Amino acid sequence: NAGVTQTPKFQVLKTGQSMTLQCAQDMNHEYMSWYRQDPGMGLRLIHYSVGAGITDQGEVPNGYNVSRSTTEDFPLRLLSAAPSQTSVYFCASSYWDSPETQYFGPGTRLLVL
């Protein structure tokens, strides 16, 4: 049982490049979400999904796309990277009826130059 896994651990991009952050969980959780963490601001919700085929926007969705084709995977796509997207990205998952017990992945540190 690997829990929540994220790849890559670290990435450097140039402005305008696109990339996909991968997230997978093996706990059969319905709910998955993406957060970004910036100094002094706490984690902010980017997008979330309540099940395969269903996604919705969070607090800061601009510049990001998501899809949920399977229960296990929830990739986050940066369409055209900007320096403002330099951050640490965390993927999380939980059972639908236990949102407080969110399991977080180890994070992806992204630097956009």
Add this chain to the structure above:
Amino acid sequence: RKEVEQDPGPFNVPEGATVAFNCTYSNSASQSFFWYRQDCRKEPKLLMSVYSSGNEDGRFTAQLNRASQYISLLIRDSKLSDSATYLCVVNMDMGRRALTFGSGTRLQVQP
């Protein structure tokens, strides 16, 4: 005004000390409250839930004051291993099942 506000610290305390953190939240309709712990450069992990009646887990005590809209965390007999950032977390939107995080309070326990 931030939805969930915390004193960023750092709180520097000696081993064995008692330390308390407070957190205020803006949405009076919030239903669920939690404390998460985050070690340096690691992912957040649930420390404990916060109930209206207060709850205790070993050396940790969490309390909720709905009238004043604040949550507290008390740590007794601090250990070096308690050094971390403590995140106050509120579920303000049960429909989204999304958590709103405070920016965290850093605790450094010194020998």
